[in-house]
Amino acid sequence: MRFEQPKGRSVAMTYDxxxxxxxxxxxxxxPSIGFVEALKFETGLRRIDVIGEWMPGDAGQPFHWRGLTAGNISKDLILTIETSKTxxxxxRDLTVLPLVVEAMKAYALPKLGPVVINEETGKPYYDNRYTKRFARVRETAGVPQYVWSMDSRAGAVTETIAATGSIERARDLATHTTAKMTERYARSNGLEEARQVAEAREKLRQCNAVKRV
Structure with missing residues (x-):
């Protein structure tokens, strides 16, 4: 028996x-919610790499932490991390990411341990608790219900392609292994990219015309 695969999402979180x-x-x-969404939107990181998770050890070994820690962010706010999936x-230089800078006005980075802490518990978020709290913030912010936390990564890819016209740069931002995977995250019908290509070709023609004169 074969089951039809669900269609991919067509929603991307926007800057606004x-x-x-x-x-x-x-x-x-x-403010931890805003920090997480800002970091995902600006860097293209997956949520689990930002909020982290406790992983069971091998052969009865204790649990260990996988995810962003204070040690991943230097004093000059350079973030260095290895993604869990790929x-x-x-x-990433956090000082050149406006949304992250804005979020850090309210969210103080811990000096030790996991970076993202649930203000209610004083501990890292469980993934399901994060999504529930995100939903409350989203409602207060006036953001439509159809925009999910996971859509910030799609927003990062979509905005990067629109800004640069390069799916390769978007692929690198999202740490995808193939451009085909990046295309699945791009929420665009290609119109803006086509306009950019047309403008670039017109500029090339003008340059060539000047050279021939």
Whole structure:
């Protein structure tokens, strides 16, 4: 028996959505939510790599932490981490990421241990608790219900392609292994990219015309 695969999502979080979530989370006393969404939107990291998780050890060994820790962020705010899914090394300068800078006005980075802490418990989030709290912040922020936390990564890819016209750069940002995977995250019908190509070709024609004169 074969089951039809569910269709991929067609929603991407936008810059305005993310900014509204950052501000609402700060006002609600849970700026960690805004920080997580900002970091995902600006860097393309997966949520699990940002909020982290406890992993069971091998052969009865104790649990160990997998995810972002204070040691991954230097004093000059350079983030360095290996992604859990593709094991790709990621380096990002947080000082040049406006949404992250905005989020850090309300969210203080811990000096030790996991970076993302649930303000209600003083401990890292469980994934399901994070999504529930995100939903409350989203509602307060006035962001549509159809925008999910997972859509910030799609927003990162979509905005990168729109800004650069390069799916390769978007692939590198999202640490995908193939451009085909990146295309699945791009929420665009190709119109804006086609316009950029047309403008670039027109500029090339003008340059060639000048050279011939």
């Amino acid at each position: 959505h993310c900014l509204a979530i950052i501000r609402a989370s700060a006002a609600m006393g849970c 094991h790709v090394g990621v380096v």
